[in-house]
Ligand SMILES: [Zn+2]
């Protein structure tokens with residue numbers, strides 16, 4: 394097999410377990426696979442950040458601001474390797490790399506969410522989409538085989554740049570498309586959770602549109 398990431402040839406070990414579960418052999422070689430670090434151990438129960446506190450400082454801050462996001466679940470840690478792979482995937486448009494995440498994404502998602510949820514991928518602006526050819530959040534969501542609702546839209550870049558700096562600072566990144574989310578349990582999907590500002594803003598909009606419970610799921614927690 395050719396590794397999806399480093400392109401080296403490698404021979405997958407044919408194990409009995411693999412045959413039993415009919416699980417497909419990994420798309421990347423063991424060396425590349427070992428560099429992806431799944432989040433484990435002590436984490437903030439709200440945002441998946443590695444932390445000794447049950448709820449981290451950031452999440453206490455979000456709580457004070459009355460966030461409506463119930464929880465963020467992430468799959469991998471943000472290390473140099475992940476940075477490199479994400480860079481290739483997202484900015485250099487290497488869509489095929491999504492396959493390297495399939496197994497872990499599905500497993501972690503299933504551990505935390507039931508199948509009655511609707512996925513809302515974080516949108517890209519139309520100019521970014523044209524540049525990258527695909528939306529990485531939608532690519533991640535597509536691994537889950539669950540219904541997606543395109544409920545959010547980026548507020549046009551152009552309009553944003555015409556605003557003064559101060560207006561931009563207080564301005565929102567998203568608006569609603571009018572797709573129906575009322576009464577639904579929603580999982581917002583994105584590639585990265587860093588400060589959380591993006592998903593908390595998205596959650597607020599969806600809540601105002603009547604969504605019942607809102608969570609987020611991201612590939613990486615940085
Ligand atoms: Zn490799």
Ligand SMILES: [Zn+2]
Nearest residue numbers: 437440449452
């Ligand atoms: Zn937290």
